[in-house]
Amino acid sequence: MQTKTYNWGILGAGKIAKKFSKDLLLVPDANLYAVASRSLDKAQQFAENLNIEVSYGSYLELVEDEKVDIIYIATPHVFHFEHSMLCLQHKKPVLCEKPLGMNKQQVQTMITQAQNENVFLMEALWTQFLPHFQFVLELRDSKKYGELLGLEADFGFDAPFDAEKRIYNKKLGGGSLMDVGIYPVFLALTLLGKPQKIEATAKIGKTGVDENCKIAFFYANDVKANLYSAIDETTPTTATLRFEEAVVVLNSRFHEPSSITIQNDGKEETIEFPVTTNGYSFEAAHVQSMLANGNTESDKMTYTKSLDLIELLDAIRKKVGLVY
Numbered sequence: 001m002q003t004k005t006y007n008w009g010i011l012g013a014g015k016i017a018k019k020f021s022k023d024l025l026l027v028p029d030a031n032l033y034a035v036a037s038r039s040l041d042k043a044q045q046f047a048e049n050l051n052i053e054v055s056y057g058s059y060l061e062l063v064e065d066e067k068v069d070i071i072y073i074a075t076p077h078v079f080h081f082e083h084s085m086l087c088l089q090h091k092k093p094v095l096c097e098k099p100l101g102m103n104k105q106q107v108q109t110m111i112t113q114a115q116n117e118n119v120f121l122m123e124a125l126w127t128q129f130l131p132h133f134q135f136v137l138e139l140r141d142s143k144k145y146g147e148l149l150g151l152e153a154d155f156g157f158d159a160p161f162d163a164e165k166r167i168y169n170k171k172l173g174g175g176s177l178m179d180v181g182i183y184p185v186f187l188a189l190t191l192l193g194k195p196q197k198i199e200a201t202a203k204i205g206k207t208g209v210d211e212n213c214k215i216a217f218f219y220a221n222d223v224k225a226n227l228y229s230a231i232d233e234t235t236p237t238t239a240t241l242r243f244e245e246a247v248v249v250l251n252s253r254f255h256e257p258s259s260i261t262i263q264n265d266g267k268e269e270t271i272e273f274p275v276t277t278n279g280y281s282f283e284a285a286h287v288q289s290m291l292a293n294g295n296t297e298s299d300k301m302t303y304t305k306s307l308d309l310i311e312l313l314d315a316i317r318k319k320v321g322l323v324y
């Protein structure tokens, strides 16, 4: 049987777009076909570097291109809603960077639009698809080391202060929670579900965004998740899972391709999960397999999961008084 080649369009020619695009070049049946930027010069330069066939100086031209099969949205968080809606209204399947929207209302509207248009939409939470993360999910499901009693996870990096750049700029949705805190929150949600109670504190900096955020999720039977994010300090960026009979560590940086260390019975074992790409290839291949099956929703990064995730981020933001 002949397999289909998927023509990918890249919307927004920024930093992550470049990394993702490099990975696409290594994904079977993926064709890095077009890139759109607000500036044609920038699109052409991006296209030249990555050998991309078509460059556009507006996002509209990309969504109107009939040859485009799937669009990857790589703009700042605050534009995910507008750009996803633009694609969906033009019946283009969407893989949109995280967070899918700025609040639950936006995410719900995007999902409703995808459902109404019968078009695929997925949040690009790449960790969900990584081999070491699959291993952890299987470990938890197998109960090999008993129940999961709690976890700690952090993600902090020391971003040089620049009030205009995405990370610190409130108008672009800056701050630690929405940018990197989403990963520890995603981990807790995936492994423990929605908490019964949330506590959170944040350091709000001079641009009005959270420069760090400390979160505690409380569950039944004294199960707890302690989470932390920061853009003002580099932290280990590991995740430690405490099972009844073992401690399992997702080594640094836990959200990207990484290794797993298991401590039990006084022994320690580290398992490597070597990959040959930046790690974005796994979500891209998954999207293609969903499209091949005619799915409009991922069976792994589901609509419910994106809704639960943004609901938690909304609740944390409410606790720390962070309003965009």
Ligand SMILES: NC(=O)c1ccc[n+]([C@@H]2O[C@H](COP(=O)([O-])OP(=O)(O)OC[C@H]3O[C@@H](n4cnc5c(N)ncnc54)[C@H](OP(=O)(O)O)[C@@H]3O)[C@@H](O)[C@H]2O)c1
Pocket: 012, 013, 014, 015, 016, 017, 036, 037, 038, 039, 042, 043, 074, 075, 076, 077, 079, 097, 098, 099, 124, 126, 166, 172, 178, 179
């Ligand atoms: N999955 C991951 O590992 C990962 C890593 C980093 C970031 N991300 C996510 O990817 C998204 C983009 O992050 P990034 O670091 O790539 O950002 P970035 O380098 O600042 O790029 C964002 C791009 O968005 C476009 N854009 C459209 N309107 C804009 C505006 N008003 N101001 C600035 N840029 C605008 C620009 O492209 P044009 O000028 O070409 O139009 C810009 O290059 C964020 O939502 C972030 O959460 C994900």
